[in-house]
Amino acid sequence: MSMDRRRFLKIAGVSTVLGLGGASVMNGLSRRGLEASQATVTPDPKGLTAKRWGFAIDVNKLGSPADYQKCIDACHNIHNVPSIENPKHEVKWIWNETYEHSFPGTEHEYMNHEFKEKNFLLLCNHCAQPACVRVCPTQATFKRKDGVVMQDMHRCIGCRFCMAACPFGARSFNYRDPRGKDANGKPFIKVENKTFPTRMIGVVEKCTMCYERLAIGQQPACAEASNGAIVFGDLEDPNSEVRKIINSKYTIRRKPELGTQPSIYYVIGGSEHA
Amino acid sequence: MYNGGKIIAGMLVFLAFFTFPFYYNLGKANARPEPKLNTPVIQQLAEKKCVESRDFMRAEHMQLLNDWRDSVVRDNNRIYKNREGKEFSISLQNTCMNCHSNKKEFCDKCHNYMAVKPYCFSCHIEPKENKS
Ligand code: SF4
Ligand code: SF4
Numbered sequence: 001m002s003m004d005r006r007r008f009l010k011i012a013g014v015s016t017v018l019g020l021g022g023a024s025v026m027n028g029l030s031r032r033g034l035e036a037s038q039a040t041v042t043p044d045p046k047g048l049t050a051k052r053w054g055f056a057i058d059v060n061k062l063g064s065p066a067d068y069q070k071c072i073d074a075c076h077n078i079h080n081v082p083s084i085e086n087p088k089h090e091v092k093w094i095w096n097e098t099y100e101h102s103f104p105g106t107e108h109e110y111m112n113h114e115f116k117e118k119n120f121l122l123l124c125n126h127c128a129q130p131a132c133v134r135v136c137p138t139q140a141t142f143k144r145k146d147g148v149v150m151q152d153m154h155r156c157i158g159c160r161f162c163m164a165a166c167p168f169g170a171r172s173f174n175y176r177d178p179r180g181k182d183a184n185g186k187p188f189i190k191v192e193n194k195t196f197p198t199r200m201i202g203v204v205e206k207c208t209m210c211y212e213r214l215a216i217g218q219q220p221a222c223a224e225a226s227n228g229a230i231v232f233g234d235l236e237d238p239n240s241e242v243r244k245i246i247n248s249k250y251t252i253r254r255k256p257e258l259g260t261q262p263s264i265y266y267v268i269g270g271s272e273h274a
Numbered sequence: 275m276y277n278g279g280k281i282i283a284g285m286l287v288f289l290a291f292f293t294f295p296f297y298y299n300l301g302k303a304n305a306r307p308e309p310k311l312n313t314p315v316i317q318q319l320a321e322k323k324c325v326e327s328r329d330f331m332r333a334e335h336m337q338l339l340n341d342w343r344d345s346v347v348r349d350n351n352r353i354y355k356n357r358e359g360k361e362f363s364i365s366l367q368n369t370c371m372n373c374h375s376n377k378k379e380f381c382d383k384c385h386n387y388m389a390v391k392p393y394c395f396s397c398h399i400e401p402k403e404n405k406s
Contacts, residue, residue, distance in 0.1 A: 038357070039354060039357050041341075041342075041345045041349075041351035041352075041353065041364065042351055042353045042355070043350055043351055043352065044352050044353055044363075045353075080399075142348070144350065150347065150348075152347045154347065192399055194367075194401075195367065196367075196399075197397040197399060198397055198399065199397055200393075200396040211350070215350060
């Protein structure tokens with residue numbers, strides 16, 4: 001039997017419709033079958049929650065370099081942050097800086113000498129309006145509902161836009177393989193924390209507010225090691241310890257004029273409890 | 275046909291090269307990979323079961339791991355309740371590799387066979403090889 005064009009198209013059309021219909025019925029069936037026995041994921045019930053996490057850092061309670069170092073070591077050790085001597089390749093999540101570099105534009109010639117010379121503990125501000133998040137082309141860095149500015153290492157392509165955008169120098173690029181060794185053969189990561197990953201060459205890293213500790217009900221490592229100098233809590237909760245401190249004392253934030261709304265408050269002065 | 279002889283000779287040479295890998299490997303079937311499960315932790319399990327059934331894990335572990343990483347990193351959901359209602363803490367480094375502490379004898383066995391190179395362990399720290 002010969003078939004003309006018209007007849008062929010008709011048959012083809014009808015069988016396509018039938019075929020598609022059949023496929024969607026099958027799909028519907030199998031999906032419903034799956035859902036009945038679907039696995040689920042939930043947060044750890046032990047986890048700490050907040051509307052907006054933040055820190056109050058009492059600069060007077062962090063007197064000596066040893067006090068800073070305790071916090072820095074606590075963070076860098078548990079997060080496998082490599083210590084690389086070369087300042088161009090250095091990786092840091094939390095570090096210290098002079099007043100001039102921490103709060104530029106506010107220093108003046110008659111300033112209290114002690115303050116001018118003092119070092120301040122700096123880390124990612126977990127800004128409410130983070131510049132880094134706006135520029136990241138892959139959403140590798142993103143803001144969580146609880147205020148944590150996260151870094152998804154799986155998605156970072158190493159473009160470093162975020163480093164250019166962050167006005168606080170909070171981000172470091174892995175120019176070197178963090179699992180590598182220095183010129184003397186010493187590994188950049190002295191002792192690995194086997195329960196936390198490292199990063200790889202070519203990605204950007206920074207403080208992630210110890211999201212892995214918050215998730216199981218622990219305080220950030222720096223706060224824990226600070227002997228009460230760093231208080232961590234919910235900025236939106238008027239009864240939280242951190243809010244009580246900010247309400248009662250004089251605090252400053254880094255470069256507030258840039259509008260990123262840092263979530264770290266440096267306690268400069270004021271009475272214990274006003 | 276112009277130059278017929280040359281064309282046919284050329285095609286024969288091409289075919290010979292093109293099919294070379296096939297007859298070169300003929301009869302030399304590679305042994306099927308046998309990932310090992312004999313780690314101390316697995317041996318102590320009362321019920322030797324992964325987070326999902328063996329068949330599911332064989333076919334879907336890559337998808338499961340992808341879902342797991344997004345779940346933890348992006349949504350902070352770190353407890354996995356499997357299809358039987360059993361709960362696990364979602365972590366490649368601390369949960370999966372706690373049992374499968376023999377990466378070379380487990381992960382690498384099939385991955386090498388299939389010539390796939392997942393980059394999990396560029397960042398996640400692999401366990402000290404542990405077999406019993
Ligand atoms: S301090 Fe920098 S890296 Fe941290 S949230 Fe603000 S802009 Fe982003
Ligand atoms: S370096 Fe990574 S985190 Fe930063 S903007 Fe590029 S992709 Fe995003």
